[in-house]
Amino acid sequence: MLMNKDVTRTAFAASHSLRASLAIRARNALCAVTLLMPMLAVAAPVADKAELIAYGKYIVHGVGMCSDCHTPKDAHGQPVAGQDLHGASLPFTPDHPIPGWTPYAVKLAGLPAGYTQAQLTTFLRTGRTPRGTMANPPMPGYRMNEHDARAVAAYLNSIN
Secondary structure, three states: OHHHHHHHHHHHHHHHHHHHHHHHHHHHHHHHHHHHHHHHHHHOOOOOHHHHHHHHHHHHHHHOOOHHHHOOEOOOOOEOOOOOOOOEEOOOOOOOOOOOOOOEEOOOOOOOOOOOHHHHHHHHHHOEOOOOOEOOOOOOOOOOOHHHHHHHHHHHHHOO
């Protein structure tokens, strides 16, 4: 029976030692991460204005396909030269009535009327207009991340 107590004490001591060692390692790792956080934040890629605008152009033309609705088309369905994103009548209508449907896509070049870059960024992140309403159909209520929304707003603000 005496030997059993010795084994139990030895096991307890080893377990306590292991827990203490793990706690020390965890504390040291936490300290290291905390000390490195400012460097990690600085090391994160920060897009300059030109990169942000170029990325916004990619989203607008390559992903969102905004020109499909917001650019006027000629009689052959081709975009009117020099009028990219200057607003257009929509060439389609819904088969059934849709409340709030708008037959016109607003001008986006230079920012939509009544929007600041910050307001457009919020709209693209939340789907809500500066008045707190949702966009009229067929405009989708986008839920972009902050970076993508800022890039789109910067690009649209950069064009005339």
